[in-house]
């Protein structure tokens with residue numbers, strides 16, 4: 001197959017480029033083509049003629065989106081629409097990366113793919129609207145929602161915690177937001193399988209299991225063999241511009257229907273920390 005990745009320089013994009021073997025893969029950075037520019041996108045797709053486009057490009061600064069609403073919608077929604085139109089025009093399949101932040105987090109059991117969207121941040125709104133528009137333009141597209149990405153080659157939570165632990169004997173981390181940490185390498189492998197199967201519709205793809213950021217931080221410190229004390233705190237003590245869901249665990253059922261099982265996040269974290277040393 002011929003594969004085109006938009007967002008190839010991002011955390012997930014790098015993992016996709018690294019993991020995707022036996023197919024012809026072309027990756028684009030924003031400098032190669034800005035997805036906000038319909039003509040540029042169409043030209044790139046026309047030239048590459050991919051069987052599949054993986055759209056991992058996004059404006060992912062969740063707090064930045066709150067103060068840059070237009071930019072968030074331009075990139076995450078209108079940019080995604082440009083890619084979907086180009087895919088339709090040139091006969092490519094599309095896999096779009098979306099987020100657990102399309103949900104408000106008021107549930108206490110894992111979100112299923114057919115749960116109604118209820119975003120509570122600008123970022124979540126921009127991705128939720130993109131999901132709706134893309135399914136209108138390309139009803140056969142595949143929308144992969146994921147969460148709490150970590151991995152090599154980008155800014156991620158384990159790196160932040162380990163960096164802080166270098167200079168601080170104690171860390172405070174919020175314990176009232178629950179989700180599923182997801183290793184970019186494991187997600188890339190799941191995406192490759194989904195494309196090879198010709199998947200369509202909404203799929204939830206995260207590492208198995210869930211935790212709070214506090215539990216995640218404790219596990220990072222323990223796995224790295226550090227003595228740093230991690231204390232639990234609450235979101236109201238760490239007020240940030242964007243509201244985060246309290247609970248955004250995504251059910252693995254849709255992925256399992258494709259015969260794909262992602263490892264537990266603890267296993268994924270160990271592998272990430274090993275490759276980091």
Ligand SMILES: NC(=O)c1ccc[n+]([C@@H]2O[C@H](COP(=O)([O-])OP(=O)(O)OC[C@H]3O[C@@H](n4cnc5c(N)ncnc54)[C@H](OP(=O)(O)O)[C@@H]3O)[C@@H](O)[C@H]2O)c1
Pocket residue numbers: 006007008009010011012013028029030031033034035036055056057058059060075079097098099100145146147148149150154
């Ligand atoms: N990170 C998470 O925790 C998380 C959670 C849930 C869902 N997701 C979704 O997963 C996907 C991948 O996330 P990520 O963390 O890998 O993202 P990332 O590291 O922030 O990378 C973003 C990528 O998008 C590209 N990009 C940004 N604006 C662009 C534009 N206007 N035109 C073309 N390319 C543009 C960037 O290119 P340059 O670097 O070349 O500028 C970069 O390759 C995104 O769709 C995101 O919404 C992420």
